[in-house]
Amino acid sequence: MSAGTLWTIPVQYAAKPARAVAALTGLTIELPTGYTHMQDNKLPAFTDKFPHGKIPAWEGKDGFIVFESVAIARYLAGLAQDSSLLGKTPTDKALVDQWVHLAETEVDVYTSQLNNLLRGTYAPYSKPLHNIFLERQLRGLYTLEKHISSRTFFVGERLTIADLFVAAYVYRAATITLDTATRKKLPNLFRHLETVINQPAIASGSIWDPIPVLDTAVAYVAPKKEEKPKKEEKPKPAQPKKEEKPKKKEADDEEEDDIPAEPKTKNPLDDLPKSTFNLEDWKRSYSNLDTRGAGGSIEWFYQNYDATGFSVWRVDFKYPEELTQTFMSSNQIGGFFNRLEASRKYLFASVGVLGTANNSLISGTLILRGPEAEPVVSVAPDWESYNFTKLDLTKEEDKKFFEAALAWDLEVDGKAWTDGKNFK
Structure with a gap:
């Protein structure tokens, strides 16, 4: 019944x-x-x-x-009597609610925003917004990935509704943003998804289709402009030809002909010594590989980095006392990156907000062309609001800071990484 x-x-x-x-x-x-x-x-x-x-x-x-x-x-x-789906103990019930809420607010909300943005549901497409939503969605997914990497289910030893909701939200993201490269960074989360949807009772109910596989994430496609029908042109009556008078060449024209064209300016950074380190290859490796561990992007960096022509820096916002809400500080980093656009081919950055609301700082690392930071970062009008400190990767302390900023697990003055952005 x-x-x-x-x-x-x-x-x-x-x-x-x-x-x-x-x-x-x-x-x-x-x-x-x-x-x-x-x-x-x-x-x-x-x-x-x-x-x-x-x-x-x-x-x-x-x-x-x-x-x-x-x-x-x-x-x-x-x-259902004796159901463990909600958790058996008050502790388990709280943890079930915790993971359901995090998956909903830190993953699925941004999946919905991305879906609406790509479809132009509410407003015109915006690439900066796309990047912000994608970064926040991935941050939530990485938190789930880390937790499930050492266990079968999110709470306890049996399946709960936390597993059902995480699976639903990951499945949806897999239809929009989780392409092959990203899935490689979330192996345990997809293993968990397979476990959930293949539970005998669930599989027999035909609730989920097979997990979709995206070679590339769904991209925005601009709508084609409708061509206006051409107006039929009426033939004009023939006009009698007028006798052309010879044109007088103005003195100003003669002077202009004698002025050579102004040569195109070349960025002085292009004249720096050549380096075997390819910044674009690094950006691709960082995007597609796990950050830490064997075969990760940090290992790739050390295998390929050549300090000839490149240098590594620490960046810190000078006025942390002005920072309030962490999401506003994250937006500030995004604005700083937007103003660095002219230096994109010379710069990579991983910068984050560390701490909590009204008690945070902005810090991170840069890899840039040349021995000095100023020629690269001074394209941003607010560059002087930041301190730039050169890192020596032969020193253990500098190396530890650099790697933690890349992996988004940096901690400074007891403040842990809360949110971050990459400039690639």
């Missing part, structure tokens, strides 16, 4: 955890037939029950109604 109806559409990822809960607990639920999204959910018959008109939405046979995916999944899991 059915316990009620789960209002959703088959492809809706947010409803999959609730459907999986029903499958795992043996609860029978109905899915609506003949439901047309964005039409039926706007009708009074629907909005009288669910005021915001959102799906998924639950309507029980006992008259109980509830909407929002997490609330529905928790309710259905609670209907």
